[in-house]
Amino acid sequence: MNPDADNTVESSSVLDGYLARYPHLLDRIIRQLQVALHEKGAISIDEMYEKARGEQVESGTGNPNVAEAPRGDEAERTAVNRLTRWYAGQHLSAREIDDLVNLALKREEADKLRAIVSLSAVSFRLLSDAVRRFCALPEGESHLQPDEAMGIRVGLIRHLISDQLEFIGIAKWHLRIRDFGEIVPRLIGDEAGMGRIGGKAAGMFLAHRILTRGPEPSGREREKDARIQQAVADCAGIAIPESYYLRSDVIEDFIKLNDLGEYQNQKYKTAEEIRKDYRLIKQVFRNGKFPVRVVEQLRRLLEEIGHHPVIVRSSSLLEDRFGTAFSGKYASFFLGNQGSLEKRLAALLGAIAEVFASALGPDPLLYRREHDLLDYEEDMAVLIQKVVGQRFGPYFAPAFAGVAFSRNEYRWSPRIRREDGLMRIVMGLGTRAVDRVASEFPRMVALGMPTLRHESSIPEITRRSQRTIDVINLSKNRLESVSFEDVYRQEGKFGLLDRIVSISQDGMLVPPTGTYIDTPASQLVVTFDKLMSEGVFSEQMRGLLRRLELAYGVPVDVEFAHDGERLYLLQCRTLSQLAEMEEVTIPADVPEERTIFSANRFVRSGIVDGIEYVIYVDPRDYDRLDSNEKRVHVARVIGALNERLRDRRFILIGPGRWGSNDKRLGVPVSYADINRSKMLIEVARERDGYVPEVSFGTHFFQDLVEAGIAYLPLYPDDRRNRFNETFLSGSDNQLSSILPGEGEMGDVVRLIDVSVAAGGRHVRVVMDGRTDQALAFLAD
Template sequence: MNYGDFYRSFDPVPFYEERGWLIGDGRIGGKSKGLSFAHHILEKNGLLEDVHLPKYSFVITTSVFDEFMEYNNLWERLMNLRAHSDAPELYKICAAAHLPPSLDEPLEKILDLIEDPISVRSSSTLEDDVNLSFAGKYATRFSSNAGTRGERRAELESAIKTVYASTYNPAAREYKRKHGIQWGGERMAVLIQPIEGRRYGNMFYPELAGAAFSKVFRRPSPRIRKEDGVVRICFGLGTRTVDRAYARTFYLTNPNLRPEGTKPHEIVTHSQEHYDYVDTEHRKFTSQHIAVTIKDILKKHKMAPTYLQWFDDNAFHWIHTDPSNMNVPRPVFTFSELPGRCPKLFTRLKKLLSLFEKELQLPVDMEFAYEVSDDRFTLVQLRPLSVYDDKGRVEIPDTPREKTILRGDRMVANGRLEGVRHIVFVDPEIYGKQADFADVARAVGEINDRLDGERYILVGPGRWGSSNPLLGVPVRYNELSNSGCLVELGIPQKGMAPELSYGTHFFLDLDGDNILYLPVFDGEKNNIYNREWFESHPWQTISHPAVRHYEGCFDVLLDGDSETGIVIDKTPEGK
């Protein structure tokens, strides 16, 4: 049997049919298949008491998507949008459309059975494929499931239509174009589940949530075993584990290892301080800073010292310490005690990752929720993990300082990109001076479109694709899709740092598209950000002064064994 054939041949439909969760007679899509497969493996291995699954998982199959498109005469309208990345118009069209009458009774049944807030997830026929994951390309929406029956129904319908609209959003369309997938051939199924978590007044969230991966393709240290896996964990809803936001990364070879460093100021720079939840009073998904609700958190979560600490005067303190004696106390999610106080969580993760990879015959990633107080582990998603192609050892040559544009020494995976003709650079000195973050991202996208067919080097401060523009340029996938190497500059004085952890949707895209990645920390030993080079060489600007376009001849060489990555100017003198 070939690589991944068992998963391809697995029939996921009976799991949903037997429980009355199947809506329509079409296909169920990738996320739905992964959950069905997970149940099959857990049941076969007697693990359903130790690992929970969502109480309900309704699947609206692709036949209903076809009904929706035909019922509202949307096929032709979408074809007219095909040449444009007009996402607002796309979502506006779908929001004004009506769901087909065949959904009336099933949606009422869902509202009868599910009392908690609801997650409405994409489950397209292309999503979570063995070779292409489409991770993060389609929508997931949270419904508060609060208010009157009519309000609950309207909110659920709106979430479904948003997922339908995301089938053709710009990021998904560009991903399909880049990978040679024909326009219009996709169908969308929808997975509807209660959100895993508990109510705390008008707030609903799981205590912890995470995303785990059975392979580590980008390691911060050779001490980390690729086969041991990695997990990202956050407090609250799991959105922060897959987005480019702050979450704690645990490498299962050694969960106490911190890729960001062990000094208090290094830890706090990369620690979660905001968390996400569903506000059932105002009926919306929202975020909060831990400092605002710290007293409630300590009252409601007896295991809070496992993951919370005070930071003050460049030192950490026990979270139940009286902060009145501190200078500027700052509560942060460090998760320092989690490995020691919750060893069963990490043992379970290693066991499940190994088991699922063995049974699926592919590396896997999974998402879960975890209640620390009673060790309740709920698996909410399982899918194949796109495999990174390691190119083997790369020799780093001795290079004069004036020819070394960039150099880094962390999160380096083997790879090379030679003879590159373009560097696109976002100037850290200009970015963030005004609140025009989206304009910077769109300007990068303009150059990305212009360089279609080229593999260019993209350099900028902080985290590319961050959901928080203060952490990095908020580009979308379709605005950097043609790049061949992403460089993230750590600029300490601006509070901007690269993401030194594998596991976000962003890194899955890099792996699937074979895009190299290099973090560079300005001012740190063995790192070079050659500001003089960027100032002394000619550049072009497009539509924003922060975005520069350089032309020449450049090499990117990354050696994972020595943890060294370098960008070299190979342009002949006089050109």
């Protein structure tokens, strides 16, 4: 038996079956076959048509005495189709025909999808059905041409993810049509509506695709460093948490259902009115009703994921955009997700409602006002995710988590390169990496030199190490901060503990020799030294950041978590940066009496000039406050001054950590309380038992960067530095003249009118990052 003949029969049979099954696609399938035969060299398209016309002449169809029949008449088409089928049977295998027919089917569905995404308004039902039909087809070996797919990708991105042109310009090269087949089944909202997944979800999804299936590096993405190339290759194992997306149009349905339309004009109110109304708004929203369809979808979601802890995260349309990250402006909530289904559903609905309400809070609204975004039709999508981590005893948390940046703006050694990036890493949930809490610190890692620490001694490393771990307490169904000792004594192995801790012995910190640790908790210190000395993880993070920066074309920052087995990407956004001057010279001839302060650590080059007012909170006076209510009152006074002095140039000087969650360690201001200032300065007294954490990497610091607010830590007890307490504490306090009702706070908050206090002069701050020196002085 002739195997070629058998193959021909099989191919012809397969083709006949397809044509019988898809008669409406006859012309499209024939065209695909013609192109394949042409490219294979079996017969060109021109030859095919010549043969068809020749057959017509031989059979008498053609008349030499009459003009040739118009091209494409029915007889010619029939002949071309028959010849195409014959040649396909002779020259194409059954597998090739399968693939070509599949490509024809894909082009048919792609045409329908293209028509739908080109509509300005379309229902989710119509769009999702089209996406599902396309994605249900086998991927096959033959693909749509790039120009065919590009328009569909852009349309899908615009409808379901983001309408920001900068985002679309990147995403269209990395997201495929089939990627939307993963998003669509996890979108929550009315089928008749349409909304997007929001900025936070968009950044996470795109970054994951870039890392795990990016295009071949070329142009700006060509990377010469072999180690980084290997690290980029390692990114293939990075995951994102199991995620569900409450569409951005659901909040509109929620507002309409509960008659809350009056609150949509909050953005046009004064700052004081916004602050005053927000507490009520949160309560009203939390008690609001949700559309029945949405409630049922959320109930099914909880049935599917079971009792695994979840996080409910904001993902507004404005969030994580280029140049305006909205870092920490909106609410997010960890849920233990324990108990009955109805109890878990009530908690989930309450958390979503509070995320909705957070869009009307003072921080995001004043941030939008600051960045000319008030008139943008902002809607809030919600990202619902399974929390990354494992259970140990009653607790649930990742082994470690943190935030990383592709550029390191605060370098504590000349050996550190800016382009190698920076990472802040903590044990447990990553909240302690992005928020400013307590008197302990995340591990700061210069990714190019991961073992180089900025602490100068073993006692300092021990004193600054993390001692409190953020976890989800499953028995109490809530987020908690617990001691390291409590975590350590729980049953069950805590992931990667041997890489997280060091053992304190004989005045040294040494890594555990194996994975099993039986050392008393009192001798263990969270250092991440073993993880960093191995070099693998730091190189992976460095490569990850480099890959994303190359794809985005700008510096980026990411949030991540590791469950002990796998690294998860939680967030990616562009990194706002302060413009740094190339050359700044510190004046050497400033008289002592005109010096306000000097600094010699964590200095970035720049000049802040023409300062008219100094707001000074003396660390010792603040420390004497005996209640959190009084400390919050200080923050309110700062916020009021920030508003009153909005058209003037002023700087803030205060204790420890501005914006700290621990009110004892710093004034608990928010972005809206300090956004008008030109510079924020943190004063550390060594006798207080702590020094300020370098703010770089926190949400609070990103606020400063985006607002163009310079940052500087001061160490007045360092003998090499100068600190003019006579000027700061002895100048006339103008607080009561600006805020008449706050005179009693004058013992803590000092407002100095520089022109009045210094005979018409102003304050100038000069900072030289090359020499790590800064000087503030009274200038003419």
